[in-house]
Each structure stands twice: as structure tokens, then as C-alpha cells.
Amino acid sequence: MSLQMLPAGQESPDVSVSWEDQxxxxxxxxxxxxxxxxxxxxxxxxxENEYLEDVGTEIELVDEDDLVQYKIGDAFYWLKQSEVVERLEGESESTVTELNDLEDKIRSIKDEMDELKKVLYEKFGNAINLER
Incomplete structure (x- = not known):
């Protein structure tokens, strides 16, 4: 939340801030x-999801039986292309699920913030700035 000065000549409305408001x-x-x-x-x-999609596209150009380096933890292992494709698909699905969960959380928080803005702007009007 940022503090702003009122324009010259405009006085701050005399509004008391209750404990609930705070x-x-x-x-x-x-x-x-x-x-x-x-x-x-x-x-x-x-x-990360875009990166996984790009890597998946590139790895499909390799023959199925060829070995490809794949990072697991801090080490690289040689795996067959088909196994790497499966692992990448699994990681991509997991990332998409996480993205959907994050979208839901973000939407929920924005809804809560909108409700609080409505109540606070109703009471304080221009005396409070709740914009990001």
C-alpha cells in the first residue's frame, strides 16, 4: 500500500479508523x-512449462532407441528417447496442474481483495489508496 499526499487545497476527511477497519x-x-x-x-x-514443451518438441526429433541425457536431481542419466518423452509429459502435466491451482488461488485472493476494497472505499473514499 502506498501513501500519497492530497492535492493542494484539499483537506483530509475526518474519518476515524476503528479496530475493525485497521x-x-x-x-x-x-x-x-x-x-x-x-x-x-x-x-x-x-x-518452466514453456521450457518443457520446447524440450519435448526438440526431443521428438531424436530416434526412439537413441539415448538422451536426462537430468534427475543433480545428475544426468542416459535414457532412451521414449522414456525421456514419457517423463517430460509427466512433468508437463504436473506443471499444468500447479498452474491451474495457482490460478485458482490468485483468483480467490483477488476476490477477497475486491471485497475489502469495496468496504474500505465505501467508508474512506479517496482518503485511502488500495491500488497496487
Whole structure:
């Protein structure tokens, strides 16, 4: 949440902040931080999924019986192309599932934030800035 100065000549409305209002503001701030973290994680997973798709496309150009290096943990192992394709498909499915879960969490947090914004803007009007 950022603080902004009022334009010259405009006075701050005299609105008291109750304990409940402060809890809503704190809740909004926590949700905003969590949303930023989830959006960063979503972007990382999206990039990872694109990488897996690119590797899958490239690996299909190799003959099925050829050996290909595949990273498991910190080491590379020689596996048949067909086994590598299966593993990549599994990883890609897992990443897509994680992306869908993250989308749901992000949507849920945005809905909560919208509800808090509605309540807080209704009470404080222009005296509060809840935009990112």
C-alpha cells in the first residue's frame, strides 16, 4: 500500500479508523503481498512449462532407441528417447496442474481483495489508496 499526499487545497476527511477497519487494511496488505508472491510463482511455473514443451518438441526429433541425457536431481542419466518423452509429459502435466491451482488461488485472493476494497472505499473514499 502506498501513501500519497492530497492535492493542494484539499483537506483530509475526518474519518476515524476503528479496530475493525485497521484489521481490514492489514488483511488487504497481507493479501496484496501474498498475491505478488503467487504471481511470481505463477510466472516461474509458466516459464518452466514453456521450457518443457520446447524440450519435448526438440526431443521428438531424436530416434526412439537413441539415448538422451536426462537430468534427475543433480545428475544426468542416459535414457532412451521414449522414456525421456514419457517423463517430460509427466512433468508437463504436473506443471499444468500447479498452474491451474495457482490460478485458482490468485483468483480467490483477488476476490477477497475486491471485497475489502469495496468496504474500505465505501467508508474512506479517496482518503485511502488500495491500488497496487
Amino acid at each position: 484489521q481490514r487494511i492489514n488483511g488487504f496488505s497481507k493479501l496484496n503481498s501474498r498475491l505478488s508472491e503467487l504471481e511470481d510463482l505463477y510466472q516461474q511455473k509458466k516459464d
